[in-house]
Amino acid sequence: MLNIALFGPPGSGKGTQSKFIIDKYSLTYISTGDILREHISRQTTLGLQAKQLIDQGHLVPDELVVKLIEEKLNNAAKTNGFLFDGFPRTCSQAKILEQILAARRLNLNAMVSLEVPQAELVQRLLDRAKVQGRSDDTKEVIEARFKEYASKTMPVIDFYKALNKYHPVNGVGTLDEVFVRIQQVLDAFEK
Ligand code: AP5
Numbered sequence: 001m002l003n004i005a006l007f008g009p010p011g012s013g014k015g016t017q018s019k020f021i022i023d024k025y026s027l028t029y030i031s032t033g034d035i036l037r038e039h040i041s042r043q044t045t046l047g048l049q050a051k052q053l054i055d056q057g058h059l060v061p062d063e064l065v066v067k068l069i070e071e072k073l074n075n076a077a078k079t080n081g082f083l084f085d086g087f088p089r090t091c092s093q094a095k096i097l098e099q100i101l102a103a104r105r106l107n108l109n110a111m112v113s114l115e116v117p118q119a120e121l122v123q124r125l126l127d128r129a130k131v132q133g134r135s136d137d138t139k140e141v142i143e144a145r146f147k148e149y150a151s152k153t154m155p156v157i158d159f160y161k162a163l164n165k166y167h168p169v170n171g172v173g174t175l176d177e178v179f180v181r182i183q184q185v186l187d188a189f190e191k
């Protein structure tokens with residue numbers, strides 16, 4: 001099994017690189033952002049609750065996200081491993097993930113952190129807004145997302161450093177260049 005958390009600020013390329021990773025390593029993809037957006041589009045109770053927070057650039061509560069992750073793990077078909085995109089993004093989520101994996105005799109092999117300078121991130125998100133129109137890709141909300149990232153999500157790096165699971169990857173370059181760097185990290189676990 002290969003279980004990976006793909007980490008990084010808004011716009012760092014988590015969703016983009018996830019596609020390449022799940023194809024090459026045959027992993028089951030779990031993106032909390034995608035699951036939440038799916039609830040929003042279905043207008044579920046959870047979706048309505050999450051939309052208000054997402055549209056302000058705030059994180060949704062840990063309990064809610066953890067419940068979604070447990071549901072996905074419980075209902076997953078047999079797999080080579082899991083790729084978590086955008087989870088965990090608080091220290092509390094990271095601690096709970098260690099526990100819920102251990103309870104299933106699983107282990108997170110690595111946290112791969114995509115590192116990109118903030119000016120490029122903002123540009124990428126504003127460019128994406130023109131083609132995709134995600135409701136949280138406006139200038140004001142992007143700013144709020146970065147604030148949440150700095151205060152609540154960055155500390156997760158130290159959590160994984162202490163467990164020797166933190167693997168920074170330069171996220172600047174072509175999609176192929178970034179994917180080559182990610183493979184250099186992940187291939188070490190496949191052997
Ligand atoms: P989420 O959907 O996870 O959004 P995010 O973390 O803000 O990240 P993005 O999806 O915007 O960026 P990305 O890193 O996936 O980059 P992408 O590949 O798209 O979360 C949304 C919200 O949901 C949160 O704000 C929060 O409210 C809530 N939420 C989600 N998870 C949660 C959790 N665990 N706890 C609590 N709340 C949670 O790339 C971006 C753009 O750049 C694209 O246009 C792409 O084409 C382009 N690009 C990609 N790579 C490159 C490259 N190498 N060079 C140039 N351009 C590139």
Ligand code: MG
Nearest residue numbers: 014015016033
């Ligand atoms: Mg994404």
